[in-house]
Amino acid sequence: MLRFLTDRINLCKFLFTLIVVLSLLLNFYQFDSNPPGLYIDEVSIGVNAYSILKTGKDEYGEMYPVYFKSLNDYKLPVYIYLASISMYFFGKNDFAVRFPSAFFGTLAVILIYCLINELLIKNKFNFSRDNKKYPLLTSFLLAVSPWFLQFVGPAFEVTVAFSLLIISVYLILISQRKSNISVFVMGLFLLVVTAYTYHSYKIFIPTILIYLLIKLIKQHKVSKQNTVRIILTVLFFIPVIYSYLIPTANIRFFQTSAFSSLSVNDAIIFIKNYISYFSTDFLFSFGDGINRHQFLNFGPLARWMLPFMLIGLFTLFRTHKSYLRSTILAVLLIAPIPASLALPSPHTLRSLTIVLAYVSAIAYGILIGLHKFKNKNKLYTTIISFLFIYEFSIYLHYGFFHYPKVSLMDWGGNYKEVVEKASLLSRQYKYIVIDMKSPFVLEYFRFYNEDLKPLVIKPGWKKDNNDQNDRILVITDDKTGQTPASEKFIGNVYLTNINRDIFAQFWEL
Amino acid sequence: MIIKKIYLLTFLALTIIYMSRWFSCTNFKPEYHLSFNYLKLASDNLIHNDINVPFILIRIYHNKITLFLTSLYTSYLLFWDIKFLSSLFMFSGLLGIFAGFLYGYLDIIRKWSLKLIIGAMLLFPAIEFILNPKINFALKISIYSMPYVLFSIFGYNKLIERYKGYKIYIILIVVLFISVWGQMYLPNDFKNFCS
Secondary structure (H helix, E strand, C coil): CHHHHHCHHHHHHHHHHHHHHHHHHHHHCCCCCCCCCCCHHHHHHHHHHHHHHHHCECCCCCECCCCECCCCCCECCHHHHHHHHHHHHHCCCHHHHHHHHHHHHHHHHHHHHHHHHHHHHHHCCCCCCHHHHHHHHHHHHHHHCHHHHHHHCCCCHHHHHHHHHHHHHHHHHHHHHHCCHHHHHHHHHHHHHHHCCCCCHHHHHHHHHHHHHHHHHHCCCCCHHHHHHHHHHHHHHHHHHHHCCCHHHHHHHHHHECCCCCCCCHHHHHHHHHHHCCCHHHHHHHCCCCHHHCCCCCCCCCHHHHHHHHHHHHHHHHCCCCHHHHHHHHHHHHCHHHHHCECCCCCCCCCCCHHHHHHHHHHHHHHHHHHHCHHHHHHHHHHHHHHHHHHHHHHHHHHHHHHHHHCCHHHCCCHHHHHHHHHHHHHHCCEEEEECCCCCHHHHHHHHCCCCCCEECCCCCCCCHHHCCCCEEEEECCCCCCCCCCCEEEEEEECCCCCCCEEEEEEEC | CHHHHHHHHHHHHHHHHHHHHHHHCCCECHHHCCCHHHHHHHHHHHHCCCCCCCHHHHHHHCCHHHHHHHHHHHHHHHHHCHHHHHHHHHHHHHHHHHHHHHHCHHHHHHCHHHHHHHHHHHHHHHHHHHHCCCCCHHHHHHHHHHHHHHHHHHHHHHHHHHCCCHHHHHHHHHHHHHHHHHHHHCCCHHHHCEC
């Protein structure tokens, strides 16, 4: 055992395995039930994925679409197709919808290790022994970063896109080192897939490619091989560029755009949004204020990370130009651009890529400190470990004890229980009518029990003369009793929060 | 040299002009100050969710010391927040502060005057958070801003020293122009931070 631990390479592998196991635990433990319930976007993904799996059509009957109309937001296709594969294995349930996100989230932790390793090789980085520590530390910090963890459990497309981005950059770097064009093509293909996974990347990737092109030209590195690569890149990205011209592909952009009408003052709005991604207030204290994106009292990054982030960024800004430095700074400065075009801003989901730069900088900062305190290594490591363990344990406490109770309504409430109760009662009634405020309630019925075909009624609805002798089940979220069905009370569905508030009521008409 | 002086004077004049908008406030917003009542309420609010949680864990995670430290950290960071600083000193002031830290850190180590300025920059927010001195807000914000403005000018000096030539002036003029434009477009931005 001692021999094993003293062998540096084995120790490295051992630690990496531990990180992957930790990541698996954090990403998969209770991930289908916490966050509590599927949010409407997740449900819509589930409905479309299942429809694709069974019929090859989306819920509107279109064969294998590239853009899913979904909730009129025209979702990108990759996550939905992945969820349909997941549903093939696990069935139509919450687990299957969220599985791709958790899987790719874990993959990202592994991939960032490989990517940083590759960058260090390119860098001829002289961190001596820390050449092994740096990728490990970055991978670990990503695995435990609240920003990343928040989006790994639920079915967020961005997690898949994030992992695909890392793997494509990794492949492109390898292809450059080994002069292997087929690996380059594979990386390029995955880069295009990334752009079709999450909207932000349709802006992020072309921007970073333009940055790389400018860099190549500036460094006079436009060799014959690079020219071939540039041409291939342009060819691969024709569909992405073409998608800017398709109105349906851009609906989501216009729905969330920060600019109501194009004017010169939009530049100020953009700058204001952009700098908000570097706000300490946003990063370490309050986050973006959307409960689906954070735990109450936690920012996207842990508080203890701040000094190391500052040291890391400061050192990176000052060090000589290198691959590692350019990559981290490029991600840091380019990642907020797509998110700054939209509202609300700052937005942790749309800017997830920036976490790559932040965790790399934090890891860098920690290692710089380790060098500075060479003689007090043990004390330094103990202090960092204590800070990490204390804050992370508080984070987990909030995550498992507080979050499921306080964020119920942000995740859609208890629609699953409503559908289950309606399914149990449905046989006794001719049909079910729904009198609920949510415009998307039917999507939950389609996902949890598509055999039930409830009718959504409007205020003032009355029972049809033909149905006078039939029993009708009315589901309502109006707790005042002023419903068209206030004839016979059947039961409530309660929220699983502390007060056990009523979420929905069942009445017989 | 003359261009540098003109630029720095313009920057200083514009910063003072736009900062004077803050004089209409009476104090920073409540979140910038320590409140024991708030801490107690926050603590009570948090433990409501801890049903079936061992008492020892509740004591470890939701005690007043942790809450106080978290509150101190959060409020202290508010004074260093990029949105707050860019509203008070404009984007151009922010650039100066950034350049000061980036290119002037060796001077900070060597010179006492700079150490004093940095010390004031670090200390003033803590004083405001804990003591909330009851003095005229115009005076308070002027005293509070002084080290930042001085450090910003120092930062510009370092920046101009490092990037010699006319290009840097063009960039700085553009930054100043955007800063003024930002202040004109968002004239009430400061009300997010003071009342």
